[in-house]
Amino acid sequence: MAWPYVADDTSDPLLAADAEVWQPFTDAVRELVDACVQSDVDADDVRAAQADVEAALARLGKARLSTTLGQSGTVGSRRRAWGNPVIGVRNPIAPPLHVDSDPAGRAWSDFHLGPAYEGPPGLVHGGVVSLIIDQVLGHAVGAGRQPAMTGTLTIRYERGTPLGDLRVEAWVERREGVKIHAGAHVLGPDGPTAVAEAVFIVPRRFRDQLSDGIGAADQGSTQG
Numbered sequence: 001m002a003w004p005y006v007a008d009d010t011s012d013p014l015l016a017a018d019a020e021v022w023q024p025f026t027d028a029v030r031e032l033v034d035a036c037v038q039s040d041v042d043a044d045d046v047r048a049a050q051a052d053v054e055a056a057l058a059r060l061g062k063a064r065l066s067t068t069l070g071q072s073g074t075v076g077s078r079r080r081a082w083g084n085p086v087i088g089v090r091n092p093i094a095p096p097l098h099v100d101s102d103p104a105g106r107a108w109s110d111f112h113l114g115p116a117y118e119g120p121p122g123l124v125h126g127g128v129v130s131l132i133i134d135q136v137l138g139h140a141v142g143a144g145r146q147p148a149m150t151g152t153l154t155i156r157y158e159r160g161t162p163l164g165d166l167r168v169e170a171w172v173e174r175r176e177g178v179k180i181h182a183g184a185h186v187l188g189p190d191g192p193t194a195v196a197e198a199v200f201i202v203p204r205r206f207r208d209q210l211s212d213g214i215g216a217a218d219q220g221s222t223q224g
């Protein structure tokens with residue numbers, strides 16, 4: 001499989017201009033999702049809002065990308081993760097998280113999850129916890145500037161993760177050839193709620209490119 005990213009003519013100023021347009025729009029759609037989950041208006045208002053949404057859909061549907069957002073819009077060798085379901089500024093299902101990382105292979109994020117992410121009453125859905133852990137593990141591994149994919153992810157849900165303000169931390173534990181062992185946890189107000197162990201793998205199809213020096217410097221880990 002070829003390297004899956006498609007460089008286009010995007011530049012940093014064009015990206016910034018694009019973000020200025022799309023970010024407020026995506027934030028509004030996120031609020032729409034929350035309203036969908038929590039609004040308590042009557043049926044007439046729901047039907048009227050549906051017509052408004054359908055009008056917006058007709059407008060947005062006038063043009064569509066031929067690639068996925070994850071593949072397109074790279075700047076040089078740097079890619080734009082705007083469609084990512086955890087960090088994507090143009091993906092309303094992303095909270096979105098802002099993830100920091102350091103070259104030692106640590107990554108962390110303080111974030112907020114509202115009612116759209118609820119599983120058990122008042123608690124975050126376990127699959128959402130897993131989604132966030134996988135992503136932030138990817139940043140910890142990617143901080144080592146090696147393209148790698150989650151091979152195995154094991155999560156122990158110690159207690160329910162309450163909706164609200166949370167923190168996630170991930171770290172690389174050791175590297176064994178193409179395998180990168182990493183750990184992570186989600187912290188709620190009363191301490192760790194979920195603890196994870198993972199093995200990331202530098203995929204066979206990327207190993208040649210790595211030895212050619214392609215992609216090792218700037219791509220980070222592959223996007224989930």
Ligand SMILES: CCCCCCCCCC(=O)SCCNC(=O)CCNC(=O)[C@H](O)C(C)(C)COP(=O)(O)OP(=O)(O)OC[C@H]1O[C@@H](n2cnc3c(N)ncnc32)[C@H](O)[C@@H]1OP(=O)(O)O
Pocket residue numbers: 134135136137138139142143148149150151152177178179199201202203204205219220221222223224
């Ligand atoms: C900074 C930007 C941050 C972006 C973050 C995004 C984070 C999101 C991360 C993801 O969600 S990635 C998407 C979810 N993961 C996948 O879709 C992976 C699907 N699986 C595969 O593509 C392949 O099975 C895989 C790359 C994992 C392994 O295939 P390979 O053909 O490269 O492995 P190979 O058979 O050559 O095995 C190499 C070594 O890895 C071991 N291995 C293979 N698959 C494994 C696995 N699944 N788990 C643990 N170890 C595994 C294997 O035993 C062997 O060990 P030994 O060298 O000791 O013999």
